[in-house]
Amino acid sequence: MIISASTARRRALGFGSVAALLVAACSPGGGAGALATAGPTATPVASIASQPSVAATLEPSASPVPSPTPGPTPVPTPVPGTGKIVVTASGFAITLPTGWRQIPLDGSQTAEIEAQLPAGSQLSSALDTELATAVAAGMAFMAMDLRSATLSAGNISTVSVNVQAASNVPLSLMEPLVTGLLDSAPGVTSVSAKIVTLPAGSAIRVIYTLTITTSSGQTVKLAATQFVLLSAKHTYTISFACQYAAASSCRSQADAMMKTFDIL
Numbered sequence: 001m002i003i004s005a006s007t008a009r010r011r012a013l014g015f016g017s018v019a020a021l022l023v024a025a026c027s028p029g030g031g032a033g034a035l036a037t038a039g040p041t042a043t044p045v046a047s048i049a050s051q052p053s054v055a056a057t058l059e060p061s062a063s064p065v066p067s068p069t070p071g072p073t074p075v076p077t078p079v080p081g082t083g084k085i086v087v088t089a090s091g092f093a094i095t096l097p098t099g100w101r102q103i104p105l106d107g108s109q110t111a112e113i114e115a116q117l118p119a120g121s122q123l124s125s126a127l128d129t130e131l132a133t134a135v136a137a138g139m140a141f142m143a144m145d146l147r148s149a150t151l152s153a154g155n156i157s158t159v160s161v162n163v164q165a166a167s168n169v170p171l172s173l174m175e176p177l178v179t180g181l182l183d184s185a186p187g188v189t190s191v192s193a194k195i196v197t198l199p200a201g202s203a204i205r206v207i208y209t210l211t212i213t214t215s216s217g218q219t220v221k222l223a224a225t226q227f228v229l230l231s232a233k234h235t236y237t238i239s240f241a242c243q244y245a246a247a248s249s250c251r252s253q254a255d256a257m258m259k260t261f262d263i264l
Helices: 005-013 015-024 110-114 123-134 148-152 171-183 244-258
Strands: 084-087 092-095 100-102 139-145 158-165 188-198 201-213 219-230 234-243
Touching: 084 139, 092 139, 092 158, 092 234, 110 123, 123 139, 171 188, 171 201, 171 219, 188 219, 201 244, 219 244, 234 244
Parallel strands: none
Antiparallel strands: 084 092, 100 139, 139 158, 158 234, 188 201, 201 219, 219 234
16 A cells, blocks of 8 residues: 555644644533423303393303313424434444434535524534545544533543555554554654454554644644454544543544444
């Protein structure tokens, strides 16, 4: 497998959804909506005309109130892009945790997903920019944690899967290549790699810290976890990232998610 230095560096860093979206998530925001319900107001209707010949007091008889007929239990509409996602064209499947959602790379659901993002942040424009080049960069899948608690805390967590041609280089020889590229990349520190065994097979697991200075001078520190898996047809690079303050929980979640990764 021959790849250019720039392509290899992008693959090793998983830069797209890792850096662009997380750096854009500088200011948490959000809002809460109130749901008010109003029931029907009953208007009593009773009119009895008095007649001179009627001497007795009329006692109204209560009309029976019909029991309401129970309606069918509404079935919630399934949310697209949640749960187990099968990417047949690239030969893999992955199961997203509750609250995570796949972001279609064709932009078909971008507006709906952006409506859930914190108001006032730059995430929408960053997402649009990322999707414009995702497929050309080899990305086959992207998803984001859209839980309200995560978003309100400003901790945007992402996962992306890049798919390249199959490689005949064994993982033992690929590991120093991946770590070497990361060690030489600007802003990358604390690189640590090991070969792990997953249900889908052996993989390189790399963790590192990425520090980026934005155009406004703000320093953003990210925690990244990356897995490299080989199959007979493809080389998979699965990249997870979140803000560094949540590094421990994010990496535990990445490990759990990778146990669901399946090569078809």
